[in-house]
Amino acid sequence: MATLFIVCHMAAADEQPLLTLEAATQKxxxxxxxxxQILARAKAMAAIPSQExxxxxxxxxxxx
Numbered sequence: 878m879a880t881l882f883i884v885c886h887m888a889a890a891d892e893q894p895l896l897t898l899e900a901a902t903q904k905x906x907x908x909x910x911x912x913x914q915i916l917a918r919a920k921a922m923a924a925i926p927s928q929e930x931x932x933x934x935x936x937x938x939x940x941x
Contacts, residue, residue: 906913 906916
């Protein structure tokens with residue numbers, strides 16, 4: 878009887894879909910609102926252009 882259980886369990890395990898990195902990441906973010914907030918903030922900060930890149934380049938003016 879134990880052999881039958883092991884064989885059935887192994888067959889069922891083969892039919893389950895594999896967990897991808899993307900699916901695991903989504904699951905963790907859904908289950909942890911703090912991580913979702915951190916990820917949203919990081920994406921928002923990445924979308925803001927750098928102020929350094931927005932400023933025109935000034936040439937130094939030497940005083941006599």
